[in-house]
Amino acid sequence: RDGKGLYTVTDRGTEFHTLNYVDLATLAHTPLTAGIAWDVEDFDLSRDGKRIAFVTNEDGTGVLHIMRTRDRRILRAPKLPLGTLRGVNWHRVSVNLAFTVTSARSPSDVYSLNAASSKLTRWTRHEAVGVDPAAFVEPELVRWKSFDSRGISGFLYRAPPGRFPGKRPVLVNIHGGPEAQFKPGFLARNNYHISEQGISMLFPNVRGSSGYGKSFLKLDNGRLREDSVRDIGALFDWIATQPDLDASRVMVSGGSYGGYMSLAVATLYPERIAASVDVVGISNFVTFLERTESYRRDLRRAEYGDERDPEMRKFLDSIAPLHRAERISKPILVVQGKNDPRVPYTEAEQIVATLKKRGTPVWYMLADDEGHGFAKKANADYQFYTTVGFMNRYLLGAD
DSSP states (O other): OOSSEEEEEEOTTSSSOEEEEEETTTOOEEESSTTOOSEEEEEEEOTTSSEEEEEEEETTEEEEEEEETTTTEEEOOOOOOSEEEEEEEEOTTSSEEEEEEEETTEEEEEEEEETTTOOEEEOOOOOOTTOOGGGSOOOEEEEEEOTTSOEEEEEEEOOOTTTSOSOEEEEEEEOSSSSOOOOOOOOGGGHHHHHTTOOEEEEEEOTTOSSSOHHHHTTTSGGGHHHHHHHHHHHHHHHTTOTTEEEEEEEEEEETHHHHHHHHHHHHOGGGOSEEEEESOOSOHHHHHHHSOHHHHHHHHHHHOOTTSHHHHHHHHHHOGGGGGGGOOSOEEEEEETTOSSSOTHHHHHHHHHHHHHTOOEEEEEETTOBSBOOSHHHHHHHHHHHHHHHHHHTSOOO
């Protein structure tokens, strides 16, 4: 407010995005959140300049903080529902802070906090026709050790034990990116798998996911690609230790890069899964890099490796699920958009054709009017119902 400096978020010289104060006279940076080893994702300075509200991404969960600018002391903020916080915004009178919360039981609701009294007010409640949002399962943060003793985490939505006794089948859903992160939020129609089919859903954040520091983000680059797949192998070991989860009934699913992960898991751990789902996934990094739209090719080469280099090309060919298709022995559902500019439909076509030749059970959906995922409601509905039918047959053993 005095015009002598500004606040910014930067990962300059650090693993995480930290809140900094920059002195405009000297351009010196002063870290304000160095003691918080998580990314600062959002912040807002009050109109009177006395407070800064900021949100940290802590293991995928949004955590609200209030900082007093005169002494840079972080004040206690109220506990909020486990989920994602967005849009922190101070009122013009500089005491009321507004923000939205997305959680397992709310797709997005508006809250405000009185910074002086710490009073929290919820302003909106989404209506759910015929469904009680309070019945939706809250996620649990779980952790396991991978093959190299590195800690990996994810969020588990357990099927309600009162309604579904005994060990429950598990759907492991792997996010795309790979520079992305699953954050606990509103599962929408995916709640059907939990509350109606009795399937526990687990969303892992394997190495290469964002939100855990710059070093973690690079742990799957280039020749380290399959280390992230091994994180799922270690997850299967963890599932086997859980008394309420059935390690003999596990299905793996993913979209885009998560589709590659689903295919890769099916080749490396065919005996550990009952089925898999590949949505707009990569079946061969070489053909993917050659055919993806030119505007994104160099960006993807930085992540996966440059297929024009003979040695890297040889490596990418060696780990391609397409070239290991003989290992895929369990049923698979493949979903693809014909107009996909990111992952060309040929990635799906070639793996489907190869598996059909081998006699592997394959369900294949190709939408002529879709791109990178199904956006049109009729198509999205058909994909969902097909997935439910696929899971009923191959994960639950029912028609």
